[in-house]
Amino acid sequence: MSTLPAHHCRLLDWLTPAERNPPSLALDAPLAQxxxxxxxEADLRLLPVVDGVNRPTGAIFEKDVRRLLLNPFGHALLRNPAYGRRVDALIRPCPVADLDGPERSILDVYAAENGQEGMILTRKGRLFAVISNRRLIRLAADEQLHDAERQMARARRIEAASERIEAEIAALADQLRGLAAGLRGGATATADRAAINSAAANALAAALAQRRDNLAVIARETDALAATLDAIGRDTVTARASTAEAVQLVDDSRARIVELDAFAQTIGTVTSVIGGIAGQVNLLALNAAIEAARAGPAGAGFTVVAHEVKLLAGQAGRAAENVGAQVAAIRAAVDRVTANHERVEAAIAAIAALTRNVECAVREQHIATHTIAQNVAESVESTDAVQGDITRVGESASAAAHNATSIAQLSADLLDGAEQLSAGIHRFLSELHAA
Structure with a gap:
C-alpha cells in the first residue's frame, strides 16, 4: 500500500462513509437509472459514470437532469429509445483528483478545472469517493482553519524561537564582549612580551656577535700557536738529529782519548826505559871514573869522558823525569777529559730523552691545538647560525608584536561588531513582536 501525503490522510479521515461509497453508472446504463x-437521493449533485474497470469517464450533474425533467418534452425524451437508452447525452467532464497522484491539494485541482457541483476522487485511477460542492466549501473552510492553526502554531514557534534566539544572542553577545576583552588583553600582553622578547633577542644577538668575535680571535691565536708548535716540532727534530751527531762526535772523541791514553802509557814506558838507561849510564860513568882514578894520569882522559857521560846521564835522567811528569800530567788531563766526556754523554743522553719527550708533547699538543682550532671554527660557524636564528627570532617577535597590535585592533572591531549585532537583533525582535 502506497504512503499518502499528510493532507490526503487527513482527507480520508474527513470523508463520510456515504462519500467514500458513492453511487455510479456504467457507460451503457439507461438514462432512467x-x-x-x-x-x-435529494442531496445528490453529481453521479459518476465509470467504464468496465471502474475508471470514471465523466459525470451526470443533478442540474442537467432537473433541466431535462422540467422540459415539457423531457418524459417523452426519456421514453425515446434513441435518446433515453444511454446516458452518453448527459455525460460531462468533472474535476478528478487521484489520491496516489502528485501531492496537490484537491481544492487546487477543483479550482484549476473550474468545478461547480463537486468532484470525483480516485485511487490508482479507479473511483473512490465523490465530494459535493457544499462539502468542498466546508473542506476549504476546514483547510483555512487548519492553515490558520498552522500559522498560529508557526507564529508561536517563531515567537518561542525568537525569545530563545534573543536569549542566545544576548548570551553570545556577552561572550563576544568577554572574548573581545580577553583577546584585546591577551593581544596587549602578547605585544608587550613580544617587545620584551625582541629586545632580549637583540641583546642576545649582540652578545653572540661579541662571542663570535672573541672566538674568531681565539681561532687566529690557536692557528698561530699551532704554527709555532709546528716550528717547535721541526726544531725538535733538528735538535734530535744534532744530539745524535753530538753523541757520535763524543763517541769518536772518547776513542781518540783512549788512543791518547794508550800513547801516553807508551811514552811513560819509553821514559822509564830512558830513565833506566840513564841510570845504567851514570853507573857506568861512575865505574869509569873509578877505573880512571886507578889508572892515574893515564886515565885522565877517561875521567873527563866519564864526567861528561855522567853529566849526559844526569841530563837524560832529568829529561826522563820531566817527560814522565808531563806524561803524568797528560794522563791526569786525559782522565779528567774522560770524566768530563762521561758527564757530557750523560747530559747529551738526558737532552736526547728530554728532546724525545718534548717532541712527543709537542706532537700531542699539536694534535690538541688543531682539534681546538677545529672546534673553535665549528663554534664560530654555529655561533653565526645561532646569531642568524636569534635575528630571525627577533624579527618574528617584532612581527608578533605587530600582529598582536593588529589582533588588539581586531578585538576592538569585534567588540563593536558584537554591540552592533546585539542592537540589530534587538531591533529585529522588537519589529517582529510589533508585527
Whole structure:
C-alpha cells in the first residue's frame, strides 16, 4: 500500500462513509437509472459514470437532469429509445483528483478545472469517493482553519524561537564582549612580551656577535700557536738529529782519548826505559871514573869522558823525569777529559730523552691545538647560525608584536561588531513582536 501525503490522510479521515461509497453508472446504463438515483437521493449533485474497470469517464450533474425533467418534452425524451437508452447525452467532464497522484491539494485541482457541483476522487485511477460542492466549501473552510492553526502554531514557534534566539544572542553577545576583552588583553600582553622578547633577542644577538668575535680571535691565536708548535716540532727534530751527531762526535772523541791514553802509557814506558838507561849510564860513568882514578894520569882522559857521560846521564835522567811528569800530567788531563766526556754523554743522553719527550708533547699538543682550532671554527660557524636564528627570532617577535597590535585592533572591531549585532537583533525582535 502506497504512503499518502499528510493532507490526503487527513482527507480520508474527513470523508463520510456515504462519500467514500458513492453511487455510479456504467457507460451503457439507461438514462432512467440516472434519473432514479437523483430522485432517490435529494442531496445528490453529481453521479459518476465509470467504464468496465471502474475508471470514471465523466459525470451526470443533478442540474442537467432537473433541466431535462422540467422540459415539457423531457418524459417523452426519456421514453425515446434513441435518446433515453444511454446516458452518453448527459455525460460531462468533472474535476478528478487521484489520491496516489502528485501531492496537490484537491481544492487546487477543483479550482484549476473550474468545478461547480463537486468532484470525483480516485485511487490508482479507479473511483473512490465523490465530494459535493457544499462539502468542498466546508473542506476549504476546514483547510483555512487548519492553515490558520498552522500559522498560529508557526507564529508561536517563531515567537518561542525568537525569545530563545534573543536569549542566545544576548548570551553570545556577552561572550563576544568577554572574548573581545580577553583577546584585546591577551593581544596587549602578547605585544608587550613580544617587545620584551625582541629586545632580549637583540641583546642576545649582540652578545653572540661579541662571542663570535672573541672566538674568531681565539681561532687566529690557536692557528698561530699551532704554527709555532709546528716550528717547535721541526726544531725538535733538528735538535734530535744534532744530539745524535753530538753523541757520535763524543763517541769518536772518547776513542781518540783512549788512543791518547794508550800513547801516553807508551811514552811513560819509553821514559822509564830512558830513565833506566840513564841510570845504567851514570853507573857506568861512575865505574869509569873509578877505573880512571886507578889508572892515574893515564886515565885522565877517561875521567873527563866519564864526567861528561855522567853529566849526559844526569841530563837524560832529568829529561826522563820531566817527560814522565808531563806524561803524568797528560794522563791526569786525559782522565779528567774522560770524566768530563762521561758527564757530557750523560747530559747529551738526558737532552736526547728530554728532546724525545718534548717532541712527543709537542706532537700531542699539536694534535690538541688543531682539534681546538677545529672546534673553535665549528663554534664560530654555529655561533653565526645561532646569531642568524636569534635575528630571525627577533624579527618574528617584532612581527608578533605587530600582529598582536593588529589582533588588539581586531578585538576592538569585534567588540563593536558584537554591540552592533546585539542592537540589530534587538531591533529585529522588537519589529517582529510589533508585527
Amino acid at each position: 440516472a434519473v432514479r438515483h437523483f430522485e432517490e
